[in-house]
Amino acid sequence: MMAETQTEDQVRSDWPLYEVFLRGKRGLNHVHVGSLHAADAQMALRHARDLYTRRNEGVSIWVVAARDITASSPDEKDPFFAPSGDKVYRHPTFYDIPADVPHM
Amino acid sequence: MTDDDFDAYRSLSEETDDHRWAFGTGFSDPLEGIDTAVPAGVDGAALASYCLGLGDDALIYSHRLQQWVTRMPELEEETALANIALDLLGQARLLLSRAGRAEGAGRDEDQLAFFRTEGEFRNVRLVEPADADFAELAGRLLIFSAWRLALFGRLTGSADPLLAAIAGQGVKELTYHRDYAAQWVIRLGDGTELSHARMQAALGVIWPLTDELFRADAVAARLPGVAADPATLRAEVDEVLDAVLAAATLDRPGGAPLAPVAGRAGREGVHTEALGYVLAELQSVARAHPDATW
Numbered sequence: 001m002m003a004e005t006q007t008e009d010q011v012r013s014d015w016p017l018y019e020v021f022l023r024g025k026r027g028l029n030h031v032h033v034g035s036l037h038a039a040d041a042q043m044a045l046r047h048a049r050d051l052y053t054r055r056n057e058g059v060s061i062w063v064v065a066a067r068d069i070t071a072s073s074p075d076e077k078d079p080f081f082a083p084s085g086d087k088v089y090r091h092p093t094f095y096d097i098p099a100d101v102p103h104m
Numbered sequence: 105m106t107d108d109d110f111d112a113y114r115s116l117s118e119e120t121d122d123h124r125w126a127f128g129t130g131f132s133d134p135l136e137g138i139d140t141a142v143p144a145g146v147d148g149a150a151l152a153s154y155c156l157g158l159g160d161d162a163l164i165y166s167h168r169l170q171q172w173v174t175r176m177p178e179l180e181e182e183t184a185l186a187n188i189a190l191d192l193l194g195q196a197r198l199l200l201s202r203a204g205r206a207e208g209a210g211r212d213e214d215q216l217a218f219f220r221t222e223g224e225f226r227n228v229r230l231v232e233p234a235d236a237d238f239a240e241l242a243g244r245l246l247i248f249s250a251w252r253l254a255l256f257g258r259l260t261g262s263a264d265p266l267l268a269a270i271a272g273q274g275v276k277e278l279t280y281h282r283d284y285a286a287q288w289v290i291r292l293g294d295g296t297e298l299s300h301a302r303m304q305a306a307l308g309v310i311w312p313l314t315d316e317l318f319r320a321d322a323v324a325a326r327l328p329g330v331a332a333d334p335a336t337l338r339a340e341v342d343e344v345l346d347a348v349l350a351a352a353t354l355d356r357p358g359g360a361p362l363a364p365v366a367g368r369a370g371r372e373g374v375h376t377e378a379l380g381y382v383l384a385e386l387q388s389v390a391r392a393h394p395d396a397t398w
Binding site: 036042046050051 | 178179180181183184187280283284287291
């Protein structure tokens with residue numbers, strides 16, 4: 001029994017984390033909705049279907065292994081993002097947008 | 105989860121924010137507003153009996169699957185299985201309601217589910233035993249959903265428009281159930297030496313119950329154009345099972361089928377010992393508190 005339990009723990013820790021992205025009926029982009037554990041990408045896709053589309057939220061699912069995501073570090077928040085805070089001229093706010101331009 | 109994440113998720117789901125809770129009383133009639141008249145030339149009593157059998161298959165198997173909840177090896181798998189059990193419960197509600205209307209004696213889905221005795225149930229015996237392990241769960245679900253999908257595929261052309269519509273909705277659900285079960289049978293069969301041996305052993309336990317799925321059915325025979333002849337499903341189901349078994353490197357089990365008793369099996373009300381225990385649990389609350397609401 002002891003040996004069996006250890007084996008199960010080992011197997012469990014082998015299941016990697018996947019991040020789930022959904023595109024809804026009205027959505028243009030896939031949106032991050034959460035994460036889950038699965039043995040491989042195909043299983044992750046099925047798990048995502050069962051966990052995140054139970055209430056008819058999505059028409060398309062992406063799953064990405066969390067280890068494959070390169071993320072910016074919170075420690076670098078200031079050098080990364082603060083310098084753009086006072087550059088108001090980078091925002092296209094000085095134009096009049098025609099009424100028939102979609103998705104703005 | 106930050107507020108931003110939550111809002112994004114909610115914005116995906118808000119347009120279908122209807123409350124489909126699966127507990128409590130006060131459900132609306134699943135056939136409300138639908139014409140439930142028996143089509144001309146169709147034997148109403150036979151139609152009621154046929155729908156009862158298909159509804160009982162789903163009801164009893166759904167209950168067995170529900171018994172796995174809190175016992176699954178992973179949280180993700182548990183949600184998947186609960187979804188499947190709920191799909192089948194939905195099919196049971198529609199089919200039992202259809203049976204009650206076709207019968208015309210005023211019995212609703214609850215009367216049929218909770219106030220019939222063991223001998224009045226018409227489900228096949230495949231759905232009665234508890235799964236001894238996860239391999240049995242995967243194997244039984246594969247066989248059940250492959251068979252039911254083939255059956256519902258035929259029923260989408262049924263002369264009873266209501267039965268055809270119920271089957272049409274079920275086909276999409278069952279396609280996913282079959283896919284879910286098949287990928288686990290393949291993973292276990294084509295996995296380690298131990299998982300292969302246990303998957304093979306599980307199929308050996310379940311296989312004797314499969315023959316009954318294709319037995320001649322006197323009720324179906326009284327419903328030409330409405331019901332499907334079970335014998336005609338065997339080739340389609342065998343093809344699916346053989347493909348999965350091949351991918352899983354598993355052998356098709358031999359062994360004698362579980363024989364009918366004096367020519368009667370599940371569809372005729374003869375069941376395994378396991379059904380009584382399922383019904384005792386399934387019906388206990390409704391029988392202790394008849395007509396209670398909560």
